[in-house]
Amino acid sequence: MRFDVITIFPEYFESPLEVGALKKARERGLVEINLVNLRDFAFDKHKMVDDRPFGGGEGMVFKPEPLYRAITKLKEGKNPHVVYLSPQGRLLNQEIVRELFEKGHLVLICGRYEGIDERIREHFIDDEISIGDYVVFGGEVAALVVIEAVSRLVPGVVGKKDSVEKETFSQGLLKYPQYTRPREFMGYEVPEVLLSGDHAAIARWRRQKSLEITFRRRPDLLKKAPLSPEDKEFLKKLGWKEE
Numbered sequence: 001m002r003f004d005v006i007t008i009f010p011e012y013f014e015s016p017l018e019v020g021a022l023k024k025a026r027e028r029g030l031v032e033i034n035l036v037n038l039r040d041f042a043f044d045k046h047k048m049v050d051d052r053p054f055g056g057g058e059g060m061v062f063k064p065e066p067l068y069r070a071i072t073k074l075k076e077g078k079n080p081h082v083v084y085l086s087p088q089g090r091l092l093n094q095e096i097v098r099e100l101f102e103k104g105h106l107v108l109i110c111g112r113y114e115g116i117d118e119r120i121r122e123h124f125i126d127d128e129i130s131i132g133d134y135v136v137f138g139g140e141v142a143a144l145v146v147i148e149a150v151s152r153l154v155p156g157v158v159g160k161k162d163s164v165e166k167e168t169f170s171q172g173l174l175k176y177p178q179y180t181r182p183r184e185f186m187g188y189e190v191p192e193v194l195l196s197g198d199h200a201a202i203a204r205w206r207r208q209k210s211l212e213i214t215f216r217r218r219p220d221l222l223k224k225a226p227l228s229p230e231d232k233e234f235l236k237k238l239g240w241k242e243e
């Protein structure tokens, strides 16, 4: 999986890319991350990449030419999916993460200030992605979210394939709760079934917990989740109504 990140702050990514699973994935060549300084594509001696908005108003806007030059360079001989991180984009979820993973090569454009010239958005990008209904300072944190979420799907990045497949959202549900040693903590016990060694009972308990937590916290997810007749029966006992 390859990511080209266009940013005016490449240094922003230094430590996040140098720790944990992402560092290992890069070292093993599973994930390639290329940081591109937008200023390298400015053509004036001051390396200017932004300017005042036409029509007046607050803030600065990224000029179209440096972005166009950076995108064109990154597309030479390749066919990446070009994404602008934007609060106006498609709201990121696990389904979109999978879609982005399947592209294999992403160019991620990080805006700052008032964002980027509209002509780049209209004509030179393929997709706009938002990390939530709020506004942050810049696209860098959003690019990191995309990089982390997509990289987890690259085979070999997460230890066991199983753990990615059973994660929250992967099967349309929130994940069941987890416990570790000690068996009793401040008087609170680990559910007995998890200590039973009965794998079928554990699997059933986990499935039911997943269903229950999803119903209580994110009932909207149940509309799209693949549910068996037993799942539905269990949910109905909790008060869920099939639509």
Ligand SMILES: C[S@@+](CC[C@H](N)C(=O)[O-])C[C@H]1O[C@@H](n2cnc3c(N)ncnc32)[C@H](O)[C@@H]1O
Residues within 6 Å of the ligand: 084, 085, 086, 087, 088, 109, 110, 111, 112, 113, 114, 115, 116, 129, 130, 131, 132, 133, 134, 135, 136, 137, 138, 139, 140, 142
């Ligand atoms: C301060 S924001 C600009 C917001 C823009 N003026 C608007 O109202 O839509 C600067 C940059 O941060 C990034 N950004 C801010 N919030 C974001 C979000 N929720 N998801 C993805 N990117 C975001 C975008 O790249 C954006 O160009």
